Amino acid sequence: MNKDIYFTREYAQVNELIENGKSLYYEIKSRHGHITLGAIKREIDTPVDGERYYDLITPYGYGGPVIHECTNLKQLLSEFQECFTRYCRDNNIVSEFVRFNPLFQNQEPFREMYDVSYIRNTVGTDLECSEDTFQSEFCSSARRKVRKLLRNDKISCTLTRGFEDIEEFLEIYNDTMTRQHATGFYYFDREYFYEMKRQFGDDLFTTSVYYEDEIIAMGLYFISGNIIHDHLNGTRSKYLNFSPAYLLKYTAMNWAKENGFSVIHYGGGVSNSEEDSVLKFKKRFSNSTEFKFHIGRKIWNQEVYDRLCRMTGADTETDFFPAYRANDGQKKKVAV
Template sequence: MMDIFFEKEYGKLYEELENGKCEVFDFHHPLGTVRHLFIKREIPLAVRTETYHDIVTPYGYGGPLILNCESGNKDQLVEEFHKAFQQYCKENRIVAEFIRFHPILKNAEDFKSRYEVKFMRNTVGTNLKDYDDPVQSEFSKSTRKSIRKAIRDGVECRVTKNPKNLDKFKELYHLNMERVGADSYYYFGDSYFSQCLNYFGENIVLVEAIYEEQVIGAELHFLYNNLIHTHLSGTLAEFHHLSPVYAMTAAIAEWGKKNGADLVHAGGGTTNEPDDSLYLFKKKFGQNTEFEFHIGRKVWNEAVYSELCEIAGAAPDEEFFPAYRSSSCKENLVGSVQQTT
């Protein structure tokens, strides 16, 4: 099964953010087909005057995905893919790869023999397929109480598929980012939202919380096949007492159920800790539904990777990957770039 994260246009949304170019490696073999989408980034260091690259999953999830496979031949298909992609990396001077595997499609399981795969944390979803009333079955008792109170207090929700613009959403989202002091990585500009509408207008579901004719909260979701991904959101702080997020989360679950979706995927927390506050908040809307999120690492050129780490002053086995891009190496990276340009 495909998901939006494996569409090339999705990867193109993040070329500027990752300072690279989206590429797709489609592997076709008599045993089956594998699709691999990634951002290829130039490494800002030169090894013996040669320029190299590394690759990374765009914002969200990805990794190689088996689209079809002859029964009983999955391991062989993975082996054939690995050999072909290894050659691709050699020809394209790709040194290392970092993957955020898809927790729902579970492609980490298929490729764990070829990547260093590590479990990070659980993500949360609201199961729409298996419950007649997902809000009653998946939402906690206190959450349902907050939703009823929000409705009594006058909060209404508007759900729009393929919205004409995202102007109000952008305003709320940027206010939200400023309020929480978010990293610039998450501060998407006007061009990003324009591209979202251009590439995926039909896949966007916008949920707005309205109080006394004012939009006090908004959520941007991606709908692809039978999956809904909660992508970005924003609320006005002065209306938090009205629980707009609770109302909007119920609204997308009810809309998704009515329109044939199987799942609303909310993602995980900001850390890997089981008591992460964001994770625990999301669990209120998915008490029975979790998925395992894994990352993957691969060094495709050991010799050059070691040289890059040495130039950057990084230990090759440090936790951050690739090590030569760690924050502790930034001064060395800048210095090396200046020396090689």
Template structure:
């Protein structure tokens, strides 16, 4: 078996491997991973295994474990997490013999590099949880919402739940206008709206994302990143950043002015993107899930009011060094005065 490791600087080799697969997505691109390196998510790698005609490709971040609670960790230990969004492995085959052989080789690589555990976000549309073996625990996490763009514009409108149609009509009657925008001023306005939205929601610092992250996405994935804005009397009151590749558009990040939320700008935003996607040959508008796993989550309920087509989102958990993993979890538990270990993966990363 031939094994290779690529970094985000080796874009040509990274893309050469991606071309071997019938279905990929922007979440697997080296530039997308580079944006998150700039955001401080760790060092991105792509692990490639080839055995004859079969190929397995897996991009991820390696993150140092510098601290558990209040205790500084001096040992060079690391863990793995896939990029924000939906990625995981790709494979040219589902052959279990090949996948088991690959997983064993990958686990050996992890152990050689002091990587103790691994957290995977699988891709709902690609169903790539099929490309791991039994050494990986696959867990249903939440439902994600998708709008089908495969039919006519009239079918799109008819298939909407009535509440969504009513809100779109309300936005139009209020005088809201939505369109794609690619100006630096629009991107700056989006970042400001997004930041205010995160602050209003009480989001943890990670979800604000740094300015180099936005600038890098905008500059290096310009063909795949689309910004749509909703204006009222010339003022941007809602905006969304969307990712496109293949036959799918992903609802990535969004922000809105709370003072105009009753005007239903987000309903108009997503309807406009759906019509744009339909006209440009896309098959799916993937809205994603809620902020939490709770079916009553406000964001999920909003998305579910737009479509009743759901796709399950799975996560994967794998421990490569059980002794060190338990040791780190034990350090965290002792600081919390806990005896029974909570059912939370990568427990030692909790603050």
């Protein structure tokens, strides 16, 4: 069974609180194997012939269909396609947009079912590549910043299992989003964090940098088997000159290394450019550890999809998918 947090029913449920939809967890088991698919089911604003339709999107981060067990791949995929096609038809689902998980490359078995495209690489810290991960994976400028922080007697960093300091984290995170002029999507509801704590408990941990007695930066991480996902981070604006984010990464790396994890995954940028500032920052902790990130597009009801495009005046040649949502204000940049 694949235990990655992004493939769980609970992760989809938590993301109902930020994705403007209802969670869907589709599962098929047979003598040929086991496949699951977690998604967010969103209502499409424009009715067709008075009837409501829906589309699917991967919850924040990664997901898509994933094979947990398999004895006959061809038969299993055939069963999944037949059953899920019927499900989508019966539930008025028009299209699906998938962000496949770059650590598991789960797009590969489904290439004939989805229109799969390679987008860019994501990055991480390989905790098994050498004895000295700090030296081998952190770039020289990152190492200098970490050493400077460690020499400062007024600065310290702690790591705590669970998610106890939600209010402190929320304050710091929102300060960061305001400073970066983030869209409303990134101001996650308070309930989202409390529900995450309720669902995942000790499969979460935080790193906190202190200046004397004040927390000045925090990071939130997921534990998934032998993988750690770096989820969200923030720094108080008045302490940016200390670059405490480097100490967050260093502390998480040390703990993960000591506890036998294989990789910390940071994700990618908010664009496809190699010059993306978010990606360039994450690469400072990833000397050569990269993962190929793919997306998948699927039209489950071509007739209704085409009608929605005509009704919304959508440009069907746009790269945005689904095209009928291109002008509805729901575009958002997600660092993945």
